[in-house]
Amino acid sequence: MAKEITPRSEDYSQWYLDIVRKARMADTSPVRGCMVIKPHGFAIWEKMRDALDAMFKETGHVNAYFPLFIPKSFLSKEAAHVEGFAKECAVVTHYRLKNDPNGGGVIVDPEAKLEEELIVRPTSETIIWDTYKNWIQSYRDLPLLINQWANVVRWEMRTRPFLRTAEFLWQEGHTAHATAEEAMKETRLILDIYARFAEEYMAMPVIKGIKTENERFAGADETFCIESLMQDGRALQAGTSHFLGQNFAKAFDVQFLNKENQLEHVWATSWGVSTRLVGGLIMTHSDDEGLVLPPKLAPVQVVIVPIPKPAPGLMETAEKIAAQLRAKGISVKIDDDEQNRPGFKFAEYEMIGVPVRLGLGQRDIDAGQIEVARRDTREKNSVPLDTAVDHVVQLLDDIQANLFNRAKAFRDAHITPADSWEEFEQVLETKGGFISAHWDGTTETELAIKERTKATIRCIPVDGKAEAGKCVLTGKPSSQRVLFAKAY
Amino acid sequence: MAKEITPRSEDYSQWYLDIVRKARMADTSPVRGCMVIKPHGFAIWEKMRDALDAMFKETGHVNAYFPLFIPKSFLSKEAAHVEGFAKECAVVTHYRLKNDPNGGGVIVDPEAKLEEELIVRPTSETIIWDTYKNWIQSYRDLPLLINQWANVVRWEMRTRPFLRTAEFLWQEGHTAHATAEEAMKETRLILDIYARFAEEYMAMPVIKGIKTENERFAGADETFCIESLMQDGRALQAGTSHFLGQNFAKAFDVQFLNKENQLEHVWATSWGVSTRLVGGLIMTHSDDEGLVLPPKLAPVQVVIVPIPKPAPGLMETAEKIAAQLRAKGISVKIDDDEQNRPGFKFAEYEMIGVPVRLGLGQRDIDAGQIEVARRDTREKNSVPLDTAVDHVVQLLDDIQANLFNRAKAFRDAHITPADSWEEFEQVLETKGGFISAHWDGTTETELAIKERTKATIRCIPVDGKAEAGKCVLTGKPSSQRVLFAKAY
Numbered sequence: 014m015a016k017e018i019t020p021r022s023e024d025y026s027q028w029y030l031d032i033v034r035k036a037r038m039a040d041t042s043p044v045r046g047c048m049v050i051k052p053h054g055f056a057i058w059e060k061m062r063d064a065l066d067a068m069f070k071e072t073g074h075v076n077a078y079f080p081l082f083i084p085k086s087f088l089s090k091e092a093a094h095v096e097g098f099a100k101e102c103a104v105v106t107h108y109r110l111k112n113d114p115n116g117g118g119v120i121v122d123p124e125a126k127l128e129e130e131l132i133v134r135p136t137s138e139t140i141i142w143d144t145y146k147n148w149i150q151s152y153r154d155l156p157l158l159i160n161q162w163a164n165v166v167r168w169e170m171r172t173r174p175f176l177r178t179a180e181f182l183w184q185e186g187h188t189a190h191a192t193a194e195e196a197m198k199e200t201r202l203i204l205d206i207y208a209r210f211a212e213e214y215m216a217m218p219v220i221k222g223i224k225t226e227n228e229r230f231a232g233a234d235e236t237f238c239i240e241s242l243m244q245d246g247r248a249l250q251a252g253t254s255h256f257l258g259q260n261f262a263k264a265f266d267v268q269f270l271n272k273e274n275q276l277e278h279v280w281a282t283s284w285g286v287s288t289r290l291v292g293g294l295i296m297t298h299s300d301d302e303g304l305v306l307p308p309k310l311a312p313v314q315v316v317i318v319p320i321p322k323p324a325p326g327l328m329e330t331a332e333k334i335a336a337q338l339r340a341k342g343i344s345v346k347i348d349d350d351e352q353n354r355p356g357f358k359f360a361e362y363e364m365i366g367v368p369v370r371l372g373l374g375q376r377d378i379d380a381g382q383i384e385v386a387r388r389d390t391r392e393k394n395s396v397p398l399d400t401a402v403d404h405v406v407q408l409l410d411d412i413q414a415n416l417f418n419r420a421k422a423f424r425d426a427h428i429t430p431a432d433s434w435e436e437f438e439q440v441l442e443t444k445g446g447f448i449s450a451h452w453d454g455t456t457e458t459e460l461a462i463k464e465r466t467k468a469t470i471r472c473i474p475v476d477g478k479a480e481a482g483k484c485v486l487t488g489k490p491s492s493q494r495v496l497f498a499k500a501y
Numbered sequence: 502m503a504k505e506i507t508p509r510s511e512d513y514s515q516w517y518l519d520i521v522r523k524a525r526m527a528d529t530s531p532v533r534g535c536m537v538i539k540p541h542g543f544a545i546w547e548k549m550r551d552a553l554d555a556m557f558k559e560t561g562h563v564n565a566y567f568p569l570f571i572p573k574s575f576l577s578k579e580a581a582h583v584e585g586f587a588k589e590c591a592v593v594t595h596y597r598l599k600n601d602p603n604g605g606g607v608i609v610d611p612e613a614k615l616e617e618e619l620i621v622r623p624t625s626e627t628i629i630w631d632t633y634k635n636w637i638q639s640y641r642d643l644p645l646l647i648n649q650w651a652n653v654v655r656w657e658m659r660t661r662p663f664l665r666t667a668e669f670l671w672q673e674g675h676t677a678h679a680t681a682e683e684a685m686k687e688t689r690l691i692l693d694i695y696a697r698f699a700e701e702y703m704a705m706p707v708i709k710g711i712k713t714e715n716e717r718f719a720g721a722d723e724t725f726c727i728e729s730l731m732q733d734g735r736a737l738q739a740g741t742s743h744f745l746g747q748n749f750a751k752a753f754d755v756q757f758l759n760k761e762n763q764l765e766h767v768w769a770t771s772w773g774v775s776t777r778l779v780g781g782l783i784m785t786h787s788d789d790e791g792l793v794l795p796p797k798l799a800p801v802q803v804v805i806v807p808i809p810k811p812a813p814g815l816m817e818t819a820e821k822i823a824a825q826l827r828a829k830g831i832s833v834k835i836d837d838d839e840q841n842r843p844g845f846k847f848a849e850y851e852m853i854g855v856p857v858r859l860g861l862g863q864r865d866i867d868a869g870q871i872e873v874a875r876r877d878t879r880e881k882n883s884v885p886l887d888t889a890v891d892h893v894v895q896l897l898d899d900i901q902a903n904l905f906n907r908a909k910a911f912r913d914a915h916i917t918p919a920d921s922w923e924e925f926e927q928v929l930e931t932k933g934g935f936i937s938a939h940w941d942g943t944t945e946t947e948l949a950i951k952e953r954t955k956a957t958i959r960c961i962p963v964d965g966k967a968e969a970g971k972c973v974l975t976g977k978p979s980s981q982r983v984l985f986a987k988a989y
Contacts, residue, residue, distance in 0.1 A: 079530070118583065121592050
């Protein structure tokens, strides 16, 4: 167990905070609920962003940028949106400061009050649909497939770095289509992209599902989601893709002339993932020694540490290996800092999650070998120098696969069927994880279960099979199991 | 002259707005002073960002992310910063909305008033140096070379898309160093990066210089800048790099233990370029037919238009050429949309600034050739099909070079020496551009000249040679010419 990291078994919540701090992912800030994303944490987010951005672009989406501020009146335009969306928003009321005539620094100039307050965007459907009104006239303007990378603000009361912060970074896609079918196809396409990204890049297995009406996005006709499971048995909603029907088009009066020259309202989707994914990444793979990163998202994939300290012959070999790895597109760091000992460096690179560490001493060179340590299993072994590069390339793939398989085995072992209320409560209290159970389909029952256990319906799995059964609480008939869990 | 674009000769300012609109760069928004950056404009900004980001990273900088909000009291901590910095800021005073009990939509909840107002960052020195205090203890923590890509807000009264908007996108670098020499070296390194980016990517010639005390960034000991010249003879400040001395370190009490184990205040720099560069790009190269883009920043570098409409044989050849160009890293679009005629397409691609257009008809194929049109000179000629790919690769380089040379010739022809006040006024009124003149070095004279002519000192060129002379206004002695201009 690494110094200054609380073991997971002792206090999972503190362990998470320790990892965030010791792996230099984020720092607190003087602004309530806002964090500073430190360079190491930001480099991981950049890799996530770049991979997702490429997937969006491959499927025909383009990026744009809409204003940070939303006129207050816009939020009232879509009835379900205003009713259901959290009202904890940052409100801009003034546009000027002035020097305090009494010498107390700067004060807000009371004469610079806005006529209409501006809301710092909590999400951008309203301002974007107000804009789309001017961009869409005919079916030839459709589909409109736009994404935005942006910061948003929701004034959360209880915050945790990455998982829930007042300001966070995200992407929000907002698309417009001529038909309901096309919009639904887009909603599902994005859901698939999110799932593929989570599994192939983050090595984080996810379940694709549909949210219940109660958990649906305010203003959506249907919300799809990917749900993942953390090591403490709590679920994490990792991304959502909404089929918005014609709700926003009607609220903002966005109509188009179809091929038959008739006016119709446009069909819409919106979808997003955020820096919350970084929290999910940490909690899926990391251990009591620090951060564990899948190679595809590691800012540094391989570190080479000369032992006991850099010497001309050692450095030459280290640089040769580094160059060969870099030629294969692998990011490599050589740590030739003489002020720290190898033991200190080893602990440090374990802490920040570098997937592969190569140790290279004179004795290794004499024996024609190099020491290879993998972060995921913490195994070490020596491999011949002349096959080291191929070995490392293969090892990075193995680590990526191993992390996914390990997380998937854990997740699969934590989907427990429950066929009675007793069983439901027992599984939740002793084992946690997802509970697969029948539910009668009413919001009333859903809320009653939440009230009693804090467990919520995470989703109705899209790949779930039809199965007649009885609601775990009410005994009323049900046609499919849904997944319950306590969630972040 | 393209439809709906006002000629530059008629109204340069309207021409700019027409280009922004017709080339689909940006749109107005319902929020005063904020624009929507449309996909085409954003794609150009993305290319700028990626190129700059790579240059920063190559020189050891890393990205991070700091909060959008700054506690109001922070702005008072650095005396010159608060005194000199514009106070037109968006101020957040409340953190919650609620439903209007009278049914009027949402209203600001008067009970959710912040104890201390938050300012939407106009720039981040204060919150970053408050954070650096916790990150820097010893010389081993230095240098700290951090950059942030972010949105910032300055409540500008008169706005113009890209050039001056209330919210804009930018990067802001904030570095910390152990010595003044190192910080100054960093300030100059970034100035050189900015100049290289402007000239090599934007094809926009710039003059590197030092700002006068009066034009210096609030809180800086020295501000360096790159200045460019637009086609209407007005200057544009395209980027600034500030040597901040120990001012922010002292204001936020950031000290480090040096190698001799003594406490010292840290030395700082900050530097930034913004979406304003997109405005500079437009105004440097574009013409009365629309946008002109340097190939290195064009989202689509080559468009292939089958004439009169796509046919199997044509498309096969078009796709073969496209594949060969793409293999060389060139972005290519084939426009096989049958709903628009070639003439319409030609005008459209000229409007949005695609550097090279290839027209391909059956007659071309029969003759074994293809029509190549370059956007910068609007020249067309036919080249043999079998050398077309190499020709286009070379042509893109030629266009990039031609745009730079053309802009440089214009700029150089518009640096006019003036040795008397009469000459100064006459050049400014008739020819515009930069005026190279002697100045007595006082703010008083600088402001008097500004008052009389609206011309400001753009910079004291860093490559300017020492030359004894007399101030163009006061006749007092001067040791170097400085550059005056009316500026955006």
